[in-house]
Amino acid sequence: MSITVLGVNHRTAPLEVRERFAHERREVPASLERVLAAGARGGVLLSTCNRTEFYLAEPDEAVPEAVWAILSERLGGGRSASEYGYTQRDRDAVRHLYRVSSGLDAIILGESQIQGQVRDAWETSKAQAGPVLHRLFQSALLVGARVRSETGLATGAASAPSAAVAVAARIFTRLAGRSALILGAGDMAELAATCLASEGVRVTVVANRTYERARAIAEQLGARALTLDEAWEHFAQADIVLSSTAAPHAVVTWDRVAPAIARRGGRPLCILDLGLPRDVEPAIAQLENVFLYDIDDLQAVAAQAAVERRRDIPAAERIVSEEVERFWAWYGGLVVVPVLKEFRERLDQVRAAELERTLRRLSHLSPDDREEMEHFSHSLLNKFLHQPTIALKEAAQAGRGYGLLEALKRLFGLERRDEP
Amino acid sequence: MVLVPHLIALGLYAVATALVLAPFAGLRPAPRALGLGVPLLGIAAHVIGVARLPSFLGVAPTLSMLALFLVALQAASEGLFRASAVGVFTGPLATGLLGLALLIGLAPEGPPASERGAWSILHITVSVFGLAMLALAFIAAALYLLQFHELKAKRFGPVFRLFPPLERLDQLNHLSLVLGFPTVTLGVLLGFGVQYAGGASVDAAQVVWGMLTWAVLGWAVGVRVVRHWAGRRAAFASIASFTAVLLVYVALKLAAPGTQRFL
Numbered sequence: 017m018s019i020t021v022l023g024v025n026h027r028t029a030p031l032e033v034r035e036r037f038a039h040e041r042r043e044v045p046a047s048l049e050r051v052l053a054a055g056a057r058g059g060v061l062l063s064t065c066n067r068t069e070f071y072l073a074e075p076d077e078a079v080p081e082a083v084w085a086i087l088s089e090r091l092g093g094g095r096s097a098s099e100y101g102y103t104q105r106d107r108d109a110v111r112h113l114y115r116v117s118s119g120l121d122a123i124i125l126g127e128s129q130i131q132g133q134v135r136d137a138w139e140t141s142k143a144q145a146g147p148v149l150h151r152l153f154q155s156a157l158l159v160g161a162r163v164r165s166e167t168g169l170a171t172g173a174a175s176a177p178s179a180a181v182a183v184a185a186r187i188f189t190r191l192a193g194r195s196a197l198i199l200g201a202g203d204m205a206e207l208a209a210t211c212l213a214s215e216g217v218r219v220t221v222v223a224n225r226t227y228e229r230a231r232a233i234a235e236q237l238g239a240r241a242l243t244l245d246e247a248w249e250h251f252a253q254a255d256i257v258l259s260s261t262a263a264p265h266a267v268v269t270w271d272r273v274a275p276a277i278a279r280r281g282g283r284p285l286c287i288l289d290l291g292l293p294r295d296v297e298p299a300i301a302q303l304e305n306v307f308l309y310d311i312d313d314l315q316a317v318a319a320q321a322a323v324e325r326r327r328d329i330p331a332a333e334r335i336v337s338e339e340v341e342r343f344w345a346w347y348g349g350l351v352v353v354p355v356l357k358e359f360r361e362r363l364d365q366v367r368a369a370e371l372e373r374t375l376r377r378l379s380h381l382s383p384d385d386r387e388e389m390e391h392f393s394h395s396l397l398n399k400f401l402h403q404p405t406i407a408l409k410e411a412a413q414a415g416r417g418y419g420l421l422e423a424l425k426r427l428f429g430l431e432r433r434d435e436p
Numbered sequence: 437m438v439l440v441p442h443l444i445a446l447g448l449y450a451v452a453t454a455l456v457l458a459p460f461a462g463l464r465p466a467p468r469a470l471g472l473g474v475p476l477l478g479i480a481a482h483v484i485g486v487a488r489l490p491s492f493l494g495v496a497p498t499l500s501m502l503a504l505f506l507v508a509l510q511a512a513s514e515g516l517f518r519a520s521a522v523g524v525f526t527g528p529l530a531t532g533l534l535g536l537a538l539l540i541g542l543a544p545e546g547p548p549a550s551e552r553g554a555w556s557i558l559h560i561t562v563s564v565f566g567l568a569m570l571a572l573a574f575i576a577a578a579l580y581l582l583q584f585h586e587l588k589a590k591r592f593g594p595v596f597r598l599f600p601p602l603e604r605l606d607q608l609n610h611l612s613l614v615l616g617f618p619t620v621t622l623g624v625l626l627g628f629g630v631q632y633a634g635g636a637s638v639d640a641a642q643v644v645w646g647m648l649t650w651a652v653l654g655w656a657v658g659v660r661v662v663r664h665w666a667g668r669r670a671a672f673a674s675i676a677s678f679t680a681v682l683l684v685y686v687a688l689k690l691a692a693p694g695t696q697r698f699l
Contacts, residue, residue, distance in 0.1 A: 168464065172597070186587060186596055189603040282667055284602060305667055307587050317592045 019148065019347075021109040022083045022101060023062075023069030026123050029100035036090045037068035037097065041140050047086050048144040051075075054082035058146025060153060062116070062137040064130065066123060071113060073148040110152060110343050114336045117160035119169060124178075126169035126325045126332075131160045148350070152343065159339045166335060167328040172321025177204075177211040179317035180288045183309050184212070184256050187286050192216025197254035198239070199247060199268065200261035201229040204290050208258050209237060217256060223247035225261065251276035251285070260290040268296040277303055288314070348412035348421070355421050356405060358430050367397050438542050441485030442500065446534050448478030449507060453527030456520060460594045471520055475511050479504065482534075489542060492560045499537040501561070503530040505568035509612070513572065517608050519600045525575040556630050563623030567681070569616025570653065574678035576609035577671035584668055606666055609674055617657045624650065641691065645684045652680040 024037055039047060039061060048059045048070075055076030062069045070083045080103065087097030104112045112121070117134045119126040138145065138153035145153065164170040173182035181191065188194055196217045198209045201224040209219050219237040223244050224230035234241035242250075244267060251257065251273045261267055268287070277285060282305055289296040289310040301308035371393045375386055404424075411420050424430065452475040455466040465471075482504045489497050510526040513519040583599045586592075599605070624646065656677035659665040665673060 183587075185601060186583070186599075187602050189601050189607065281664075282669075284667070301588070309590065313590050313592075316590075320592055 018074055018106055019109045019152065020072045020075050020079075020106075021069050021104045021112050022072070022080055023067060024087070024097065024100045024102070025067035025069070025121070028102055031065075033091065033100055034066065034068065036092070037063070037087050038065060039063040039068065041136070044137075044140045045144065048141055050086060051079060051082050052144055054079045058149040059144050060137055060141040060149050062134060064133045067116070069116075071109070071149055071152070073146050107340055107344055111336060111340045113152060113156045114159045114339055115333075117156040118163035118332055118336060119160070120163075120329065120332055120336065124174045125322060125329070126164075126171075126174065127178075128164065128170050131157065131164075134160065148347065151346070155339065155343050159336060162339070163332045163335050167331045169325050169328045169332045172317075172324055174318050174321045174325060176290065176311060176314045176318055177208040179314040179321070180208055180258065180290070180309070181211055181215055182317060182321075183288065183307075183314065184217075184286045185215075187284050187307055188255065190216075193218065194255040195220045195253060196256040196258060197247060197250050198222045198233070198237075199244065199257065199259040199295060200224055200291065201226075201233045202260055202262060205258065205260035206233055206236075208260065208288070208290055209233070212256065212258065213237060220254065221247060221250050223250075225263070248272045249276055252279040255283070255286065257285065257287045258290065259288070259295040261295050263291070263295060264293065266293075266295060266297045268300065270297055270299050273300065274303065277306060280305070290314070345412065349409075351421060352408055352412040355424060355430060356408060359404075359424060359428060360401060362428060362430065363397060363401065367393050438485055438488045438490070439538075441481045441488070442534065442538060442542065445478045445482035445485060445504075446531065446538065448474055448481060449503070449527065449531045449534060452478060452507070452510075452523065453531050456523035456527050459598050460524070465598075468514075468520075471523075472511060472514055475507050475523075479507055479511065482507070492557055494540075496537040496540040496542050498560065498564060499533045499540070500542065501564045502568055502571075503533040503537065505565050506530040506533070506571060509568055509572045513576075513608060517600065517604055519576075519579075519604060519608055521579055521599045522572070522575055522608070525578065526572070529571075553630070553633070555626060555633065559623060559626035559630050562619060562626055566616050566618075566620030566623050569612045569619055570678050570681065573609050573613040573616055573674045576605050576612060577674040580605040580609060580671045581668065581675075584671075602667070606670065609671060610660055610666075613657055613660060613674055617653050620653065621650070639692075642688060645688060649677075649681050649684045652677045 024034060026034065029037070044061045044063070048061055051059050051070060051072065056072040056074060056079050058073035060071040062071065068087065072079060072083075080098075084096060084098040084101065087101070088095065091097050113134075115121040117131060119128060119130055122130055134153065134156055138150075138157075142150070173179040184194075185191055191212070192215065194217050196209070196212050196219045198205055198219055198221065201222060209222070213219055219234075219239040221242055222230045222234040222237065222239045223242040223246065224233075225244055227241060227243050230243070231241035233239075244261070257268075259268060268289075277300075284305045284307065287296055287300065287306065287308045289308065292311055294310050296308060296310070298308070300306060371390060375381070375389065378389075381389070408420055408424070452471070455471050455474060459465040482500075486497075486501055486504055489500070491497060492501070506526045507530045510523050510530070513522040579599055580602060582595055583602055583605060586595045586599075587602065600608075656673040659673050660670050
C-alpha cells in the first residue's frame with residue numbers, strides 16, 4: 017500500500033531539460049504501460065511545460081528505475097534523468113499533487129492553467145490510473161477548486177501576459193469577440209497573443225518586419241499576416257494592439273497611427289507594449305480613449321497581484337493539509353478491510369489447526385464436549401481480535417492506519433499477494 | 437409600526453455599505469451572495485416600512501423612498517452588471533438619506549396614504565424612481581471618470597481592481613439615463629394630472645425651473661442617443677445634468693423651506 021510520485025519540475029530542472037521530458041498526449045499511454053509492466057498497480061502521467069511527473073499506486077521496487085529510464089532516454093547523451101528528479105511517497109505524494117493542482121507549486125503562484133492540465137492528465141491516463149489514483153486526481157481537482165474559491169491565491173494577474181489580459185479586462189466588458197492586432201512575431205508576442213486568444217479575443221492581424229515569420233504565427237492563430245507598414249491602418253478597427261517587436265526604437269509613432277485612431281469614433285483602444293526598448297511612442301497615450309501600457313506597467317500589475325497572492329499561502333496550505341488527511345483517512349480505510357480479513361483468516365487457520373490437533377489427542381471427549389471446545393476456541397479468537405480490530409479501524413478513520421497496517425502485515429506475514 | 441422596519445433597513449444598509457467598502461480598506465471582499473443578500477433583506481424590510489407609511493407627502497417619506505430605490509438599483513446593478521462598486525456611492529447615500537428621513541421623522545405630514553388618490557401616489561413613486569435612476573446614471577458616470585483617470589494614470593490600486601470595466605460603466609450610465617429620463621417625464625406628467633385634478637398646488641417658479649432641468653436632462657439623453665456620445669463626454673454630460681437637478685432642488689427648497697413637502 018503506497019502512493020509515489022517521481023518527476024522533475026521547474027525547481028529541479030532547467031527549461032531545456034524539462035522540454036525533453038515533456039510528453040505529448042499520444043505518448044502518455046506507452047510510457048505508463050512500461051511503468052505498469054515494471055510493477056505498479058496504477059499510474060498517471062502529468063506532463064506540462066513546467067513538470068513531468070509519474071503518479072504511481074503501489075509501485076514495486078523496480079518501478080523508479082523504469083521511470084528514470086524512460087526519462088533518461090528522452091534526455092539522451094547518456095545522462096541520467098534521476099539527477100534532476102525527486103521522489104515523494106504516501107502523504108507527501110498526495111500533498112505534492114494537491115499543491116500542484118492548487119497552484120502552490122507553480123512558477124506563477126496560484127496560476128489556474130494547471131487545474132486544466134491535471135484534469136487532462138487524469139483523463140489521458142484513466143485506463144491506467146486504477147481506483148486509488150482515480151480518487152486521488154478527482155480529489156486534487158476539488159482541492160484546487162476549493163483553494164481558489166476560499167483563498168485569494170488565484171486573484172489578480174501574476175504574470176506580464178496575464179496582466180495584459182487583466183488590464184484589457186478593465187477597459188472592455190467582455191474580452192471574448194474583441195479583435196486584436198499583434199505587432200511582432202517573437203516568443204513574447206506569441207505567448208501574449210495566445211493568452212488573449214484563450215480569453216476569446218480574436219487575433220485578426222499579425223504584423224512583423226519579416227512577412228514569413230508573421231505568417232507562421234498568423235496561421236497558428238487563424239489571423240492575417242501583414243508587414244508592419246501595412247498594419248497602421250488596422251489601428252482604426254482593432255480593440256487591442258499587442259506589440260512586441262525587436263525594433264531598437266519606437267515603431268508605433270504618432271504620425272503613423274493617429275490618423276487611423278481618429279477614425280475610431282471614440283471607441284477605446286488598449287495598446288499593450290511588451291517590447292524592450294518600447295515599441296510605442298508614449299505620446300500616443302495622450303490620444304482620447306487610448307490606453308497604453310508598457311512592460312513596466314504590466315509588471316507592476318503582476319507584482320501587486322503576486323504580493324496579494326502570497327498573503328494567502330498559509331490559508332491555502334491549511335486547506336491542502338486538511339484535504340491530505342481526508343484523503344489519507346479514506347485510503348487507510350480502503351486497505352484496512354482486506355488486511356483485517358486476511359489477518360482474521362490467518363489466525364482462524366491457526367485456531368482450526370491447533371483445535372484439530374488437540375481434539376485428536378483428547379479422543380475420549382463426547383461430541384458435546386468437542387463442540388464446547390470448538391466454541392471456546394472461536395470465542396477466544398474473537399476476544400483476542402476485538403481490540404486490535406477496533407484500534408485499526410479507528411486509526412484508519414483518523415488517517416493513521418497506514419503505519420499500523422504495515423506493522424500488522426510485517427508481524428503476521430500478511431504480504432500474500434507478493435508471495436511467489 | 438413604521439419605525440421598526442425602517443430601523444432594520446437602516447441597519448442592513450449600513451452593513452451592506454460596510455461590505456462594499458471593506459475591500460477598499462484592504463479586507464477580503466465578501467462573497468457575492470452576501471453582498472447581494474444583505475441589501476435585498478434591507479429592501480424587504482424597507483418595503484414593509486414604506487407600505488405602512490401613513491403619508492407619502494413630505495421630505496422624510498420621499499427621502500425614505502429615494503433610499504429604497506437607490507438600494508434596489510444598487511442590487512440590480514450588482515445582479516445584472518456585476519457593478520458592486522455602485523454601492524460605494526449608493527450605500528452611504530441611501531443609508532444617509534434613510535437616517536435623515538428618520539431624524540426628520542416619518543410622522544404623517546398630510547392625509548393618510550389610503551385617503552389620497554392613487555394618481556398622487558403613482559406620481560410620487562414614479563418621480564422618485566426616475567430621480568433614483570438619474571442618480572444611478574450620475575454614479576455610473578462618476579465611477580467611469582474615476583476608473584478612466586486611474587487607467588490613464590496607470591495606477592493599479594483598489595479602483596483599478598474593484599471597479600467594473602469602463603465599457604460596463606458606460607453601458608450602465610447609458611441605460612439608467614435613457615430609462616430615467618422618460619420615468620421622470622412620466623412622473624412630471626402625472627404631477628400635472630394630479631394638479632389639474634386639484635390634488636396639489638405648484639407655484640410658477642417650480643414649473644419654470646422644473647422645465648429647465650427637464651430640458652437639461654433631455655439634452656444629456658439627446659447627446660447620448662442622437663449624437664452617440666459615449667465614454668468621458670457622455671459621463672460629463674450626465675454629471676452636469678444631474679448636478680443641475682440637485683442645484684435647482686436646493687434653490688427651490690431654500691426659497692420655500694420646510695419639511696411638509698418634498699418640493
